[in-house]
Amino acid sequence: VAIERKTREQVQAGLKDLPGWTLKNEKLYRELKFKNFVQAWGFMTQVAMLAEQMDHHPEWSNVYSRVEINLTTHEADGISQRDLDLAGKIDQVLARMDYS
Amino acid sequence: VAIERKTREQVQAGLKDLPGWTLKNEKLYRELKFKNFVQAWGFMTQVAMLAEQMDHHPEWSNVYSRVEINLTTHEADGISQRDLDLAGKIDQVLARMDYS
Numbered sequence: 001v002a003i004e005r006k007t008r009e010q011v012q013a014g015l016k017d018l019p020g021w022t023l024k025n026e027k028l029y030r031e032l033k034f035k036n037f038v039q040a041w042g043f044m045t046q047v048a049m050l051a052e053q054m055d056h057h058p059e060w061s062n063v064y065s066r067v068e069i070n071l072t073t074h075e076a077d078g079i080s081q082r083d084l085d086l087a088g089k090i091d092q093v094l095a096r097m098d099y100s
Numbered sequence: 101v102a103i104e105r106k107t108r109e110q111v112q113a114g115l116k117d118l119p120g121w122t123l124k125n126e127k128l129y130r131e132l133k134f135k136n137f138v139q140a141w142g143f144m145t146q147v148a149m150l151a152e153q154m155d156h157h158p159e160w161s162n163v164y165s166r167v168e169i170n171l172t173t174h175e176a177d178g179i180s181q182r183d184l185d186l187a188g189k190i191d192q193v194l195a196r197m198d199y200s
Contacts, residue, residue, distance in 0.1 A: 037157050041148050048141050057137050061161035 005078035014084040028071040046093045056082045105178035114184040128171040146193045156182045
């Protein structure tokens, strides 16, 4: 089964359940700021494990306490359900960390 | 003691011992390609630990098996000995991983 690309309307509908995320350069985008590097790294480690488990990986960058995440699906040439699912799981990690 | 910014000549001299690194946008830059995400993440985890230990952190990004690293010292407004030291330690990690 091919991975279907979401329409812009479908993405906007999905973003209603993902308040920290925006649509940026045709990718799901979230920027995070933690207290320090160790906390940022702890977050990234949890995301790395679930990304590997889902076989869907983020494009992300880190500078000390800051993490930027871009989600897209290369096979779909855009945003797919996998990106919305991964964004939701990332938000669950943040909720467990009491990130606000 | 203030952290001294290296001159361009000093950086170029330091880069002679760091063959994988280049000077890009006034930062030490290296791009790496691993076999897969798990190997890239294993590398990043080792670098994260030594960066925290050195209290000097990289600016870096990851997309699946690829890792891009930029090293600079904000307090020095440029490249300092800390960046050359961190680059050298990163190369030691790669050597232990038989990265080539």
